Amino acid sequence: MTNHWIDYQHSDVIMAIGGNTAENHPVSMKWIERARETKGAKLICVDPRFTRTAAVSDLHVPLRPGTNTAYLGGLIRYILDHGLYHEDYVRHYTNASFLIQDDFDFDAVSGLFSGVEDDPTRSAKKYDRSSWQYRSDEQGNAGTDLSMQSPNCVLQLLRKHYADYTVDAISEITGCDRDVLEESYRLFASTGIPGKAGNILYAMGITQFTHGAQNVRAIGIVQALLGNMGIAGGGVNAQRGQSNVQGATDMAMLYHIIPGYMSTPQQAAHPSLSDYLQRETPAAGWWTNRPKYFISLLKAFYGEHAVESNEFGYQWLPKLDGKDHSHIAMYKSMAEGEMEGLICWADNPAVSGPTAGSKRQYTANLKWLVSIDLFENETASFWKEQGKNPEEIDTEVFILPAAASYEREGNKANSGRWIQWQWKAQDAPGDCRSDLWIVNALFKRLQALYAGEGGIVPEPIVNMAWQYDDSSGQIDIEKVCSEINGYRIDGSGLVKNFLELKDDGSTVCGNWLYSGYYNDLSHPPCKRRQRETEGIGSHLQWAYAWPLNRRIVYNRCSADPSGKPWNPDVPQVWWDQQARDWKGYDVPDFNTGLTPVSSARTPFIMLPEGKARLFSAFLNDGPLPVHYEPADSPTANRLYPAATFNPISQRFYENHVVETEQDREKYPYVLTTYRVVEHYQTGTITRNMPWLNEMMPELFVEIDEELAAELGIANGSRVTVTSKRLENQAGVEAKACVTKRLRPMMVNGRKTHVVGMPFHWGFIGMNKGAVVNDLTPSVGDPNTTIPEFKASLCNIRRCDE
């Protein structure tokens, strides 16, 4: 998130959209309550279901699952139409005044932008993005119109694009009552006044769609228009759903990035180090420093073997082959027999993946499978599932018992980017080992094998610098932390932070963003625990936040161009005219050597143009978010009649989603999946805890009272849920939870029922249940391929039918 948990206390209006904050991030409510108590803040809960967050909110806005872009597009229109945006902020800190190419266009029938082409390899469309670029002069400077009146400037294009997103249209699309919708728009748009802060919290209910990345973009546009970025109590705040999932992302657990959010090199585009650095290093903005971070990372990978003459080992770094290697695509290649083995580390895709039933089937194509977890899970024991014959399955499965987080030490990054040290509380039982111990043992053996026996391309492994053992041969975590933090190879010690990194091979750094978090072996900043006595709750001496201990990023925007805070009650940074210097309660996120006016030109320092992008050519599926229906949709696209689901999203399987009227009749109800506070993810840990099982003992499906009456379903009785993915199969059995917390919606003139199911259950453990993700489709966002878990179609029948 751009801000942090404690900062929620400064919000005037908080919108929890696509996230059930009270239930899945309970501590957030402490700070939300503080904001409500001390400054009368309002909480808006945008969620199809009346959740525990809705129960404590001031306004509940029920949307049909999969219509967030329409909702947010309606909010953008409302802000623009009523002139509620923060005009000075928009003019100076966003690209609203930038001019776009003349041939940029959008077709309101197909719902497609200019530059569209067919992409037969993905059974989808793709874009040539040249018409989405800024109109530049001969020197390459983007043309602007500071009056923001030109029809080609971003602000006017935004107006035009969202002109059709009227409250009435959005009410029909989302199924939400018109007055409730308008009230939520009015309330949130009230934060466009300087000095007011609006905060948007989101989670998987925004991202897990075939248009998930554009949902996040829409949130960013709203927050930039209202001047809510970089200010206390504002921000785009992604609430992460697991302890240290932020850290895992920072360390590049995804295949398209390497540590520190640098793109993974591609074989075709970046055959050499200089190609990578030239193409990936922009002319302006903070990423001009990329060569320093990238070469220091190569030094961390290959140590003394990485020298200038061999491109610092660049050729040993695995490159992308141009194909999709995300979760859905990976399982497709497993289905096609292209994969031999799989290591599932703290992962249980047999329950968590979309169309999980087929995943369990494909797993049998593997020769070997390693599962590293606290308990036996469904992925490791896929062969135990009812109906499977272990005699016919040749996969060899290894289960490595891992230590729980309290049984090992290390650092964790929370959603607010605070890297905090966690000390070990107790020893792990039996043979359980920490993840670090396991990866160290595994890699050392691999390296010895390659060194001894050779193999296909042994260099990347043999030349890997891997000296983390202490004198007794045990892994020394301090050595790992030192490498992540970065050090100089001349023996002069750790670098203070990433400002000291070099591109000549003289520094080593495992992740530039973390540089500074462990820069003093006796007092590492991530172990600091000093509370703030005065200030705005930044607690700068408590742990370490990346980057450079900044608590709110883009905080130059908290003050006007002259350096005067928009909100003097919670100032973050300000220009002290007498001292001719910047002062603040946060670490400035800009070059403090610059005067206020100069620094105001590029407050978004990561981007070449230095401005928040209301319009962005960065994503694969358009420069502005468009309302597309989810892949499994109960209705046609009201705004763009020829559009189905996101046309850029890859079609992995034929006949996989509901696309015909006939199928819609077969699967008439909208299904959304979610978590409850009592269980965690696939339940591997929590379904083995009796106290939690007692509270949530069985899988259930939430059904509104009207639908239950129509289908003759009694509360607590057994029902079967089916979907297009389980056609002619048994379906998912669950208990009915007939509730007032769901109500039928009128969607484009038709009554539509939404049902909800938590996805915590599986067939291994103390508390067993059906796998809900057997129902969900294997379709994903065209930028991230995150699967569309949150909106699909299903049918329900009584078990006794």
Next chain:
Amino acid sequence: MRSQICLVDTSKCTGCRACQSACKQWNQLPAESTTFTGAYENPPYFSCMTWTKVVFREHDDHGSTRWYMSKQGCMHCTDAACVLACPTGAIHHTNQGTVTIDEIKCIGCNYCAAACSFRVIGFDRSANFAKKCTFCYDRISNGLKPACSSACPTGALLFGDEREIIRQAQSRVGYLQANGRQDARIYGLDEVQGTAMLYVLEDFPDRYGLPSDPHVPIQTRIWNAIYGPLRIAVVLAVTFSIWANYNKNRELDEGKAANQDGGGAER
């Protein structure tokens, strides 16, 4: 009489049930075997294994949904029906003003459970004891907060000095009433002459599944009036019988032990 009490501010309760599991953890209460019966609330009843839990109630408020969530358990009443009903004085007020059960004195008659307006006393059949929330007597006597209050992430369970807690409850009700919750109220200040678990409710008590008018049943008062004076005699009799049995058992045990030792020596 009471120095420290607990405030259950339902307007801040998110139903996360951290209090429910913290109670089980601190008091080492086993999990019950439950099933999903159509609502989030589980286990369905208070028992010797479940002393506190979050009660969930759905309500249709003129077409809009309300979901009332509140941590419930023993209220630790001043005018406590259970204390009046107990024939042996096992269930009594502590020096902290809370209500607790002396297991040595409990004869398992279950009169306390029947008299309680809140239906929060459980009965352990195997041990033949009544069991319920102790207000974490062991924790608060050692300067700690009750386990439930320690676990609450949102500040909905405040523990502290009685006067301060009442002041906070009053100010919170004032805030809620000023912010559109006209029916907000304190519950437990006047009811049963005051409870050590004080509630801030946003609405009528029955919406939360709490009795609107908790009181000591008239039968309990009559029973207590008649039986009360006899209680000392009963306690003496029970104590004597325990003492007598203990001595007798000890003689028997010692006799057995002597026999066994003797047997061993013979061989």
